[in-house]
Amino acid sequence: MKVAKQTASPIERPGRESWAIPPSRVAPWIGPLLLLTLFAGVLSGRDRLAFRDVGYFYTPLYEYVAQQCQAQHWGAWGDAIWNESDQTGMPLAGETTTAVFYPLRMLVYAPAWSAETAMGVYVVLHLILASLTAYALARRLRCSPWSAAIAGVGYPLSGMVLFLATNPPFLVGAAWLPLLMAPWIDGRAAIRWMESSWGIRLPNRQTGIDWAKAICIPAIAMAMIILGGDPPTALHAMLVAVVIGAIRWAILCSRRSDPRPAPGPTGQCQLSLPRSGHHHDGNPTRQRGICSVLRGEQVILADASGYQDRFAVESRWHWPTGLAIIGQMSAIVVLASILAAPQIAASLAWSARSDRVQDPGAPEISKIHDQALAFSVPPWRWMELVVPNLYGSPWPINSRWDRILFDGGRTRPETALWTPSLYGGLLLPVLIVFGGIRWWKSPARCRRYAGWPLWVLFLLPAAAALGGYFPVYPWLHRFLPGYDSLRYPAKWLPFVALAITVAAARSMHVQIVMQRWRTRAVRPSAVPQGGVASQRSGSIAWVSGSVVAGLILLGIGVLVANLEGRLSDPFWGPFVPDVAVAQYTFSVACVFLVLLAIGILRDPRWWLICLAVDLVVAHHQLVPTVDRAAESRLLAVAHDDQPSRRWMRINSDGGFPAEWSEQSDPDRILTVEASLRLARFGRWHLEHGDAVVNNLVSIGSREMAEFWHFAKTIDRSASDLPANHWRGWCRLLGVEGLLRCRGGQVTTPQTRAQQAMPVVTRELFKTPRLEAFSDGALHEETTSRYSSDPRDGSLTESASGLSATSLSVRTKFEPLTPDRAGAWRELLLDYAYESRASPARIPPRIANQITRQAGDGAPRVILSRPVYQDGYWQAVLTPRDSGRASDEEHPVAGVTSSRLAEVFQVDFLSQGVLCPPGKWRIAFQYAPWWHRPMLTLASLGWGVVAWVLAARHREASREKLLRKTL
Structure with a gap:
C-alpha cells in the first residue's frame, strides 16, 4: 500500500497568519477556562452547589464515604464497609452511586476541605475532563485544533451535560463517554479480518492500530464510569457499539461484489475548485485530499489502489470480520470488568437483594416500573436545541410554560425536567446544516463514507430519550434482559450532546480547510463565475430563513404572554407570565445576535469565540448555587448537640410551608436548600451522625420496600388497629423517635424576604425497658x-x-411461612x-x-x-x-x-x-x-494496564526521538 506524502494542511502551514504558540497547545484549554470562570464562586468556597441530588444527596454522602474510608488503614481497599445510617443498614459499596472505589473521588476528598468545596471540585474536575475527552475525540477524527475546540467547548457547556452537575454520578459517565465511544466512532481503531495474515487483524505497529486506542483506553473509560457510579451509561454505550458494529459489518458484506471505487485525481468532487489541469502546482494528491474533506474524513489519504484493495480483501472475509468486531467489544468489556471488579461484585450482590429484583410469585412492591418512563424528553423539547432557555426556567421563579401549553398544565413523571435546557449553542446545528448541504451537493462517491457512526450515536439515543413518546425505550424495557431494573430515559442525553458537538467539529474543520483552499491554493482567476451567484443566493436564503424564524418566534412570544398561571409548584410557586415573556424575549434576541455574528464573521475560528460567549450567557445560571454564609445564618438557630439516634422522618401539613406554593421569591433556592438541610432530607442526616430508616437511597433493600408496602396497606384497610400502631412498627425498625417536618401556615424562622421555613421537631419515644x-x-x-x-x-x-x-x-x-405476604401481615399485626x-x-x-x-x-x-x-x-x-464462682462451678463443656x-x-x-x-x-x-479476591483481581488488572501503557509511552518516545534524529 502506497501512502501519499503527508504535507501540512493549509490551516497549519506557516505564514503571515501563523501563531507564535501552536494551536494544539491553546485550543484544548478554552473549555476548561470557561468552566473555571463559571464555577469560580463554588471553587472559592463562597457558594455551594445546590438543587436536587448534588445539594441534599451527594454532598453529605460523599463526605460520609470519605470519612468511613479514611477511618480504615487501607481506605477503600481495606475491609468492606457497612453503612449503618441508612434504613436498617446497607453495604456502602453496594449502592453503586457511592463511588467507594472511584480513584478520582479518593483524590478529590483526600485534602481536608469542607464537604461543599470538595463536591464543587469534584464536579468541576469532571466537567473539565468532559471537555478534554471531547476535544481528544475530535482530534482523533482528524479535526484541526481550532475545530476540535468546538467539541471541547460545546460538549461540557451544553445543557444536556452541564446540568449533570446536579447529579454527579451521571456527570462521571458523561465525562468518560468520549473515550469509551472513540473506537466505534473512529473506524480506524476497529479490528478487522485481513487475508494477508490469514487471521484477525490484531492491533500492532504494522497495521497502524494501537492496542491502547483499540482496547485499553476504552476499557479504562468504561471501568471509570462503573466505579464512578453510572453503570447505565456503560450499558448504553455498549448498545450503541453493537448497532454501529452491526452496521459496519453489513457494509463490509455489501462490498463483496462491489468494492469501493478509488477516488482518482478528478475535479468532479470539488465545490468551486479548479480542475486538475488548472491547479497552481498540479498536485493531484491535494485534490484527493479535498475530495476526502467533502466526505468529512482526513485531508491526506492513502493511495487509491491500496485503499480499494484493502476493502476488497475485507469484503471477502466478512464473517470473520464480524467475529473480530465482537471480539474487540468483548475484550473491552472483560478488561473493564476486571478493573472495576470490586464495584461490580458489590453492586451485583446488593442488587440481588434490592427491591428492583423480585422473587417469583412475590407481590409487586417496587416503584421502579412506575418510574421507568419518568424524566422522558417530550418531542416539543427538542426545539431547545436551537433556542436557549426556550420554555423558561422553573426556579427560583416559576416561569416554565411548556407543560402548560403542550400537556394541559399537568404534572406527570414523564414530563419531569431532567435538565431545563437542551441547548448546546446555535453554532452547532448551523455547522451541521452546512455539512449536510456540502454532502448533498457533492458527487455520490464522495458521500458514500460520510460519518454515519455519528448519525447512529445521535438517532438511537435521541429515540431512547423520548421515553414513552417513542417505542425504543419501552421496547428495551420489555425485551432486553435486565433493562427493566433501570429508569429515566433522559440518561441517554449525553450521547446526543456528544454526537452533535463532534459532528459540528468535523463540519467546522471542513469549513476551515475549504476556506483556506479558496484563499491560498486557488488562483482568483480560477474561481468559477457561478461562485459569486451561489454566495449571493446563499445570503438571500440565510436572510429569508431568519425572517421566517423571527415571525414564528414572535407568534410564540404572543402566545406565552397570554398564558395563565394554571400550574403551581410546591417549591417555586405559581407560574409568572411576565417573567416568562421577559426570558423568552431575551432568548430570541440572543438567537438573532448569534446568527448575525455567524454571518458577519467570515473566519470560522471566530465562530469558536461566538460559541463560547453564547453558551456562557445562556447557561451562566443553569446550575443553581447558594451562598454558604447566608445558609449558615439560617441554620444557626437549628444547632443541637443531641446524641446520634435512629429516626423516622414524617411530614405534617404537607411538610413544607403553604406560602411556597402561593408566592414567588427570588431567594427561594436558598430557603428551600436550608429547609431541606434542617429537616435532614435526603442524606443530610449523615452530617450529624444520625440514622434515618426512610431516607432517600439509590437502591434500597427488598424487605424495606415490602415493609412500607404492607404497612401502608394494613394501615388503610385494618380498622381495629391501636391508635399508636405506627410506634409499634417503629420498634420493629429500631427507631427511637420521629423527625417531624411541619409545613402549612408557618411563619418562623424567616428569611430576609420574610418567607417562612418549615418547623422541624424531634420526638423521642418513651420506650419501656426491655431486655x-x-x-x-x-x-x-x-x-x-x-x-x-x-x-x-x-x-x-x-x-x-x-x-x-x-x-x-x-x-x-x-x-417464616412460604407465604411472604401472609408472614408480613402477621408480623406487622403483632408489632402494632x-x-x-x-x-x-x-x-x-x-x-x-x-x-x-x-x-x-x-x-x-x-x-x-x-x-x-x-x-x-x-x-x-x-x-x-x-x-465468678458460679462460672467456675458450672463450666461450659x-x-x-x-x-x-x-x-x-x-x-x-x-x-x-x-x-x-x-x-x-x-x-x-x-x-x-468476594471482597478480598475482587480487590486482588482489580489490583493486578490495573498493574498490567499501567505496565502496558508505560511501555507504549516509552516506545512512542523512542520513535519520536528517532524521527527527529533522521
Missing part, C-alpha cells in the same frame, strides 16, 4: 457485648437504655401492639436447628438486633472469663476458644445469632467472601 443492651460498634473486631444466661434468666447490660443497635433476647420464635411480645420470625432451617438442639439438652437463645442481614454478616463468639456463629435474618429487617449457654463476648463482622 436489651447496646451494641454501638457494628463491624469492629473489638465489639464486646454479653449474652443472657438461660440458666437463671439474668441479663448483663453494658449500657443503659435501648439504642438503635441494641441486642434483644428472643426466647420465642416462629419459622407495643405491649405484645412478638415471636422472632426466623428461617425454617434455623427453627429446625433450635428444635433439635433443645431436644439434645443444649438450649439456645436468639440474640437479635435491628440491622439488616444481606447474607455477609458473621458473628464471632468468644468465651468470657468473668472470674467443650468451650475452649472462639467460634464462628451463623448470622441469620430475623423479622425480615433484623439479624440474629444463636447463643449457647454461658457468658460470651460477641463480635459482629461484615465480611463478604
Whole structure:
C-alpha cells in the first residue's frame, strides 16, 4: 500500500497568519477556562452547589464515604464497609452511586476541605475532563485544533451535560463517554479480518492500530464510569457499539461484489475548485485530499489502489470480520470488568437483594416500573436545541410554560425536567446544516463514507430519550434482559450532546480547510463565475430563513404572554407570565445576535469565540448555587448537640410551608436548600451522625420496600388497629423517635424576604425497658457485648437504655411461612401492639436447628438486633472469663476458644445469632467472601494496564526521538 506524502494542511502551514504558540497547545484549554470562570464562586468556597441530588444527596454522602474510608488503614481497599445510617443498614459499596472505589473521588476528598468545596471540585474536575475527552475525540477524527475546540467547548457547556452537575454520578459517565465511544466512532481503531495474515487483524505497529486506542483506553473509560457510579451509561454505550458494529459489518458484506471505487485525481468532487489541469502546482494528491474533506474524513489519504484493495480483501472475509468486531467489544468489556471488579461484585450482590429484583410469585412492591418512563424528553423539547432557555426556567421563579401549553398544565413523571435546557449553542446545528448541504451537493462517491457512526450515536439515543413518546425505550424495557431494573430515559442525553458537538467539529474543520483552499491554493482567476451567484443566493436564503424564524418566534412570544398561571409548584410557586415573556424575549434576541455574528464573521475560528460567549450567557445560571454564609445564618438557630439516634422522618401539613406554593421569591433556592438541610432530607442526616430508616437511597433493600408496602396497606384497610400502631412498627425498625417536618401556615424562622421555613421537631419515644443492651460498634473486631444466661434468666447490660443497635433476647420464635405476604401481615399485626411480645420470625432451617438442639439438652437463645442481614454478616463468639464462682462451678463443656456463629435474618429487617449457654463476648463482622479476591483481581488488572501503557509511552518516545534524529 502506497501512502501519499503527508504535507501540512493549509490551516497549519506557516505564514503571515501563523501563531507564535501552536494551536494544539491553546485550543484544548478554552473549555476548561470557561468552566473555571463559571464555577469560580463554588471553587472559592463562597457558594455551594445546590438543587436536587448534588445539594441534599451527594454532598453529605460523599463526605460520609470519605470519612468511613479514611477511618480504615487501607481506605477503600481495606475491609468492606457497612453503612449503618441508612434504613436498617446497607453495604456502602453496594449502592453503586457511592463511588467507594472511584480513584478520582479518593483524590478529590483526600485534602481536608469542607464537604461543599470538595463536591464543587469534584464536579468541576469532571466537567473539565468532559471537555478534554471531547476535544481528544475530535482530534482523533482528524479535526484541526481550532475545530476540535468546538467539541471541547460545546460538549461540557451544553445543557444536556452541564446540568449533570446536579447529579454527579451521571456527570462521571458523561465525562468518560468520549473515550469509551472513540473506537466505534473512529473506524480506524476497529479490528478487522485481513487475508494477508490469514487471521484477525490484531492491533500492532504494522497495521497502524494501537492496542491502547483499540482496547485499553476504552476499557479504562468504561471501568471509570462503573466505579464512578453510572453503570447505565456503560450499558448504553455498549448498545450503541453493537448497532454501529452491526452496521459496519453489513457494509463490509455489501462490498463483496462491489468494492469501493478509488477516488482518482478528478475535479468532479470539488465545490468551486479548479480542475486538475488548472491547479497552481498540479498536485493531484491535494485534490484527493479535498475530495476526502467533502466526505468529512482526513485531508491526506492513502493511495487509491491500496485503499480499494484493502476493502476488497475485507469484503471477502466478512464473517470473520464480524467475529473480530465482537471480539474487540468483548475484550473491552472483560478488561473493564476486571478493573472495576470490586464495584461490580458489590453492586451485583446488593442488587440481588434490592427491591428492583423480585422473587417469583412475590407481590409487586417496587416503584421502579412506575418510574421507568419518568424524566422522558417530550418531542416539543427538542426545539431547545436551537433556542436557549426556550420554555423558561422553573426556579427560583416559576416561569416554565411548556407543560402548560403542550400537556394541559399537568404534572406527570414523564414530563419531569431532567435538565431545563437542551441547548448546546446555535453554532452547532448551523455547522451541521452546512455539512449536510456540502454532502448533498457533492458527487455520490464522495458521500458514500460520510460519518454515519455519528448519525447512529445521535438517532438511537435521541429515540431512547423520548421515553414513552417513542417505542425504543419501552421496547428495551420489555425485551432486553435486565433493562427493566433501570429508569429515566433522559440518561441517554449525553450521547446526543456528544454526537452533535463532534459532528459540528468535523463540519467546522471542513469549513476551515475549504476556506483556506479558496484563499491560498486557488488562483482568483480560477474561481468559477457561478461562485459569486451561489454566495449571493446563499445570503438571500440565510436572510429569508431568519425572517421566517423571527415571525414564528414572535407568534410564540404572543402566545406565552397570554398564558395563565394554571400550574403551581410546591417549591417555586405559581407560574409568572411576565417573567416568562421577559426570558423568552431575551432568548430570541440572543438567537438573532448569534446568527448575525455567524454571518458577519467570515473566519470560522471566530465562530469558536461566538460559541463560547453564547453558551456562557445562556447557561451562566443553569446550575443553581447558594451562598454558604447566608445558609449558615439560617441554620444557626437549628444547632443541637443531641446524641446520634435512629429516626423516622414524617411530614405534617404537607411538610413544607403553604406560602411556597402561593408566592414567588427570588431567594427561594436558598430557603428551600436550608429547609431541606434542617429537616435532614435526603442524606443530610449523615452530617450529624444520625440514622434515618426512610431516607432517600439509590437502591434500597427488598424487605424495606415490602415493609412500607404492607404497612401502608394494613394501615388503610385494618380498622381495629391501636391508635399508636405506627410506634409499634417503629420498634420493629429500631427507631427511637420521629423527625417531624411541619409545613402549612408557618411563619418562623424567616428569611430576609420574610418567607417562612418549615418547623422541624424531634420526638423521642418513651420506650419501656426491655431486655436489651447496646451494641454501638457494628463491624469492629473489638465489639464486646454479653449474652443472657438461660440458666437463671439474668441479663448483663453494658449500657443503659435501648439504642438503635441494641441486642434483644428472643426466647420465642416462629419459622417464616412460604407465604411472604401472609408472614408480613402477621408480623406487622403483632408489632402494632407495643405491649405484645412478638415471636422472632426466623428461617425454617434455623427453627429446625433450635428444635433439635433443645431436644439434645443444649438450649439456645436468639440474640437479635435491628440491622439488616444481606447474607455477609458473621458473628464471632468468644468465651468470657468473668472470674465468678458460679462460672467456675458450672463450666461450659467443650468451650475452649472462639467460634464462628451463623448470622441469620430475623423479622425480615433484623439479624440474629444463636447463643449457647454461658457468658460470651460477641463480635459482629461484615465480611463478604468476594471482597478480598475482587480487590486482588482489580489490583493486578490495573498493574498490567499501567505496565502496558508505560511501555507504549516509552516506545512512542523512542520513535519520536528517532524521527527527529533522521
